Each structure stands twice: as structure tokens, then as C-alpha cells.
Amino acid sequence: MSKNYVAGSEWGDSTRSQQSWTCVHKWLETCIQSHKSCSSQPSVASWKPTRLLDLGPMGAKLLPRLIEHEEIPAGVVYATLSHCWGSAKVFKLQKGSISTAKNQVSFRHLSKTFQDAVEACRRMKIRYLWIDSLCIIQDSSEDWDAEASRMEYVYNHCVINIAASHALDGGWGLHTDRDPLILQPCPLTVTWDDGKPMDMLCADLDDWIKRFDSEPLSTRGWVVQERLLSPRICHFSGTQIIWECNEAFASESFPLGFTSNDHKFNIRNLRGLTSLTTSSEDHLKWDCWRDVIRHYSSAGLSFERDKLVAISGIIRRMRDVFQTEYLAGLWWKGIEYQLLWAVHREGKNMPTRSSVFIAPTWSWASLNGAEIDLYSHTNTQTTPSLYRGRYLLCRAIDAQVVPASSTTICTDGHIHMQCFLVPAFITPSTFGWYDIAVPIHEKRLGRQPLISLFTIIDVHMTNRGELNFWLMPILDGLEDKHLEGLLLYSNNHEEGIFRRYGSFRLRGVIDLDNLWKSVFEFEASALEARHSNIGLYDKVWKYQIGSKKEEKYEKCDA
Structure with missing residues (x-):
């Protein structure tokens, strides 16, 4: 693999680092501005969810609050969160908590993953966030049935899906600490028959992708349609942030993207479903x-x-x-x-x-x-x-x-x-x-x-x-x-x-x-x-x- 596949060689010691977010901002900007098959998704102005979390104006640092359909602005730009519920107790929207949630949702009531998702939205300058457990009334079968029928639109119309890929439950959060060396491919100098040396990088991409595909979130049933219907996804894996959209699959190790001979039925091969x-x-x-x-x-x-x-x-x-x-x-x-x-x-x-x-x-x-x-x-x-x-x-x-x-x-x-x-x-x-x-x-x-x-x-x-x-x-x-x-x-x-x-x-x-x-x-x-x-x-x-x-x-x- 040529060194041209790697845009840089500096990685932070956490996925919360500025180096990581520089990658995310670049991926998002490039996708929105340049990827035709990603921007051909339905116009966000044509549909809006029943409920969203309003995180407040950029820089205001207000507590999130629940807003319902009539309060949601036309052409709303929002993110969705994919996560494993796990066995940990999480704050859920219920009939008795709607009025409180419409006033504000206390940060101490939110799981670590939800808190990190709010922070991620703010860093991407996205004001609104959809989370299933906070935007669907969990003790109402009628509301659950109604919202289940809208899942296609919820994910298809979001600007990005935030995936807590490595987290077994809400207590894990989005981010992980790491040794930056694990992201660095091994540099090699190869001399060909003509005697000319070439600098190369050695990385086992198939093994890396299989480990990513075995992360807890990747094995959950609901995530299949969330991943296929969302126009773009930002995966927070156990070692690095991974980007996925209709035209690119990239990581912090390979921020310019790469192709791989991963197993035949990999879900990424199905993203053409939307076309x-x-x-x-x-x-x-x-x-x-x-x-x-x-x-x-x-x-x-x-x-x-x-x-x-x-x-x-x-x-x-x-x-x-x-x-x-x-x-x-x-x-x-x-x-x-x-x-x-x-x-x-x-x-x-x-x-x-x-x-x-x-x-x-x-x-x-x-x-x-x-x-x-x-x-x-x-x-x-x-x-x-x-x-x-x-x-x-x-x-x-x-x-x-x-x-x-x-x-x-x-x-x-x-x-x-x-x-x-x-x-x-x-x-x-x-x-x-x-x-x-x-x-x-x-x-x-x-x-x-x-x-x-x-x-x-x-x-x-x-x-x-x-x-x-x-x-x-x-x-x-x-x-x-x-x-x-x-x-x-x-x-x-x-x-x-x-x-x-x-x-x-x-x-x-x-x-x-x-x-x-x-x-x-x-x-x-x-x-x-x-x-x-x-x-x-x-x-x-x-x-x-x-x-x-x-x-x-x-x-x-x-």
C-alpha cells in the first residue's frame, strides 16, 4: 500500500482529541459538498420527525430540551444516535416525564453515551438530535407503533448518524483512550526488479475491518436499517473514528479512504439499496x-x-x-x-x-x-x-x-x-x-x-x-x-x-x-x-x- 493512502501521521491519544475531530469535520464537509450520491437523499425540508432534542444555539451551552413536531423548524438539520441499550438503566421518555423533558433534560439524567452524543453534535454544529429512547414514548405502545412506521424517514432524512459502535451500554460513552501507535501502519521500503525502491505501508485491512464489524453495535438487528438508510455515519469504534457514506469508507488511519476485499456479505456492500x-x-x-x-x-x-x-x-x-x-x-x-x-x-x-x-x-x-x-x-x-x-x-x-x-x-x-x-x-x-x-x-x-x-x-x-x-x-x-x-x-x-x-x-x-x-x-x-x-x-x-x-x-x- 502506497503512503499516499495516508493523509497524515499524527493521531491523538483519544477519539476525543482535536486530531480526531479534524478528520470528522473534513469528512463531513467533503461529503456534503462533493458526494452526489450522498446529497441525492430526500430533501430535509420535505419531512421532519415527531420529536427532537433541541441542544440550543451554537455556543449557548444550554441544557437539551424535548421539542415536538409543531416546534421543529422546516428544513431542520438533525443527527441521529445508534447505540446499544444494554442492561444499564437509562433515562427514557415516558408519559409522565414529557412535560419535564419539554422544559429541560438534566445532563445528570443522561447516560455517558448520550452526553457524548450531545457534545459531538455541538462540535459538528448540529443543533438537533434524535435518540430513540428520548424521542419515542417508551410506555406507550401506540406511540411506539407509530414511530416504528416512521423509522425509514427518521434515518433517511438525518444529516448524519452517530454510532456508538464499541459501547455495550450507555455507560461506556462514545470515546476511548488509545495508544496512537496502534493506528500507524508499518512502514516498509520495497525494491522492485528494476532496482528502484518504493516506500510502502503494511496493514492488515481485512483483519481490521472484521474487528470493526464485530463491535457490539454492528451485531444488533435494529442497526442494519439505521446503517443502510442513513446518508452518512460516524462510527466511534474501540480504537478510532470511522467514516461511512455512499461514496467513502475511511478511518483515522486512512483518512483518504480505501477499498478492501472484506467478506462478501459485508453490510457496506448493501448501501446501494437506497439507489x-x-x-x-x-x-x-x-x-x-x-x-x-x-x-x-x-x-x-x-x-x-x-x-x-x-x-x-x-x-x-x-x-x-x-x-x-x-x-x-x-x-x-x-x-x-x-x-x-x-x-x-x-x-x-x-x-x-x-x-x-x-x-x-x-x-x-x-x-x-x-x-x-x-x-x-x-x-x-x-x-x-x-x-x-x-x-x-x-x-x-x-x-x-x-x-x-x-x-x-x-x-x-x-x-x-x-x-x-x-x-x-x-x-x-x-x-x-x-x-x-x-x-x-x-x-x-x-x-x-x-x-x-x-x-x-x-x-x-x-x-x-x-x-x-x-x-x-x-x-x-x-x-x-x-x-x-x-x-x-x-x-x-x-x-x-x-x-x-x-x-x-x-x-x-x-x-x-x-x-x-x-x-x-x-x-x-x-x-x-x-x-x-x-x-x-x-x-x-x-x-x-x-x-x-x-x-x-x-x-x-x-
Whole structure:
């Protein structure tokens, strides 16, 4: 790395130092004046929050006070704060404290992080500040629901987001002391084949970025949309201040910015989400959504019920892009392909179902502690609408989620499928290749062949005995003898209502033939449909997955 990447070599012994703030002021000035994609955010004059903290005129050093919508000036310039609540008690806005907060908020009532955020705003000459715990009435579910629906606008319209990245709770503050030497890359002089020496700097950028991405705030669910929707972010990490916007990623070590080969699903790669439109290429839309879910699904939440609400701002943005109905974490357009999501695990603990109803089992949002990969079984890296040489073996007839809003908690949901079902008897395993017995129609073979099936189980199986499951084929590769689908479970399949338990992949001529021979009652028509791709949905059955309601299946003859 050339020394030209570094603008200077003097760093203070704290992120509170003048050297640190010189960097911040330069980044902010450059971004506002020069970055077109950052300045193309919606005009702040077009919208203003419900409440803000007024820090007073510059230089006045007044105590902050809460102001409400009618007091907030048009074209207001404000900052937002992203922070971990943690276990420490913090001053919160409640019904009984509104009048006091509108008069003034005592500094001694504010956590160290909140105090530092006020100071940071004043140093950046920003008069107004939005903090969730002080601008949302915490003991009012009505106000919380209303403000949750406005999160997209709160972050999208701020001038900057202040991120307390290293702080586990409000007692930590924004700033850290440090040894300036840890910021300094190792200088080297390299002599090339032509004999000419060149001064270089040695720094492990990948290791540095991974450490930053593992900071406490970076692992929190709510922060995903805060980070993606804010036009620019000033991160206060454990060692230095880091700048992030649509056009730059810089640090005190590398104030001019740099590029890196960080891991593929890094959230910075998703900042293009704000520039997506309905006319964007399909694969760009779906790739962006896939990466959002993979990053967000493994993030932590203090309250399980927030699983879908915490990305409601992103969902609102993507709904405008996809132009289709949103269904508890999935989209109606191409929903059959999206049902093939799978848990991505590499030696990690098994995920769990939420203790309260968050989403139907066919949605990835029904799981906790899982990194979700949409379309994980497929070899394609593109949109579901662009699968090549693949044939759908099912069809979604209708789906319903209650309520339908993306900003309120889901209480029920089902998807009504027209599909084939194959009974299967499985001895539980964590995940991987193992044999599954499927019954053959007794008039044909009168035996149960074994199928070598790769399954990814959503949650841990507590019953160690043989269980009765159902395979629901979704995609047939035909040419590559490759079939994918869902693993379903039902206490009473006669009711036609099932729960998702995992996904499967099957490969090989013998296994595929055995599977299709096992389609009960109508295996002959199923085999014919598979080879001709005509009349695929004739004489198949309709089933529901994930509903709390008891609606019986019906035979479909057309």
C-alpha cells in the first residue's frame, strides 16, 4: 500500500482529541459538498420527525430540551444516535416525564453515551438530535407503533448518524483512550526488479475491518436499517473514528479512504439499496434483498417481537422497488422460489423457534439465532425469476399475513399451495446426507426404497425416534437430475395443514425415480407431468403451511 493512502501521521491519544475531530469535520464537509450520491437523499425540508432534542444555539451551552413536531423548524438539520441499550438503566421518555423533558433534560439524567452524543453534535454544529429512547414514548405502545412506521424517514432524512459502535451500554460513552501507535501502519521500503525502491505501508485491512464489524453495535438487528438508510455515519469504534457514506469508507488511519476485499456479505456492500428503483435490473434487486436478509437474520434483538419491525424501513423501500405484496419477510412475486430459504450453519448452534408467534414457519423470520441464505440450494447467484433450466413443481395459490402491515407485529399467516406431497420416514440428524424411507404404491413395487437426501433442518429435533414427515418438491432441474423442496410436518395431515421443518436437495437418477414413484395416488400423472411439463398441476392437492386456522384441503381437477 502506497503512503499516499495516508493523509497524515499524527493521531491523538483519544477519539476525543482535536486530531480526531479534524478528520470528522473534513469528512463531513467533503461529503456534503462533493458526494452526489450522498446529497441525492430526500430533501430535509420535505419531512421532519415527531420529536427532537433541541441542544440550543451554537455556543449557548444550554441544557437539551424535548421539542415536538409543531416546534421543529422546516428544513431542520438533525443527527441521529445508534447505540446499544444494554442492561444499564437509562433515562427514557415516558408519559409522565414529557412535560419535564419539554422544559429541560438534566445532563445528570443522561447516560455517558448520550452526553457524548450531545457534545459531538455541538462540535459538528448540529443543533438537533434524535435518540430513540428520548424521542419515542417508551410506555406507550401506540406511540411506539407509530414511530416504528416512521423509522425509514427518521434515518433517511438525518444529516448524519452517530454510532456508538464499541459501547455495550450507555455507560461506556462514545470515546476511548488509545495508544496512537496502534493506528500507524508499518512502514516498509520495497525494491522492485528494476532496482528502484518504493516506500510502502503494511496493514492488515481485512483483519481490521472484521474487528470493526464485530463491535457490539454492528451485531444488533435494529442497526442494519439505521446503517443502510442513513446518508452518512460516524462510527466511534474501540480504537478510532470511522467514516461511512455512499461514496467513502475511511478511518483515522486512512483518512483518504480505501477499498478492501472484506467478506462478501459485508453490510457496506448493501448501501446501494437506497439507489434501487423499479427499473433496476431484477438480479440487482434480488441480490440486494438476499444479502440484507443474510446479514440481518443473524443479528441480535432484545425483543423477539421486533424481528420484522426492525427492518420495516428497508421493507418499505424494497416494496417500492419490487412492486409486489410483502408477506412476513417474503414477497409474493416469485414466492415459490423464496420458500427454499435455508439455515446457513458452519459448526454453530442450532437455531430455535421464537417463543412467541413472530411469523409462520414458511418465513425465515420464525427462527432465532440463524443466518439465513435465500435460494441457498441453487447454484445460481441471480434472481428467482431468472432460474435457467428449472421447472416449478408447485404453485402458490394465495397467502395471507395478519396484519398485513410491515410495521406491526405479525399474529398469524398461511400460504395455500398447489403441490405434490411425498410421505417420508426420517431418523433425525443435525443436518447432512442421510437415508430417508419413502413408501411405494403397493400395486407397483410393494417396498420402501431408500433415498439419499440432503436436508437442512430448521430447528433441533427433540424426538430421536423415527418421525413421519412430508416432502414437498418445489424445483426440478430436469437436465442435471436435481430436485429441491421443503420438509414438512403435521400432527394430522388429514386436515391439510403443515409446518415447515426444513429444506432438502436430492440429486441422482435412481433417487429421483424412486421419489416420483412414491407420489401417492397420482404418481402416474406426476411422472407424466415431470417428463412433459404439461398438466403439471392436474389432479394435485391443495395444502396450507403455517396457518393457525383449520381449513381443509381440496382436490383440484383443473
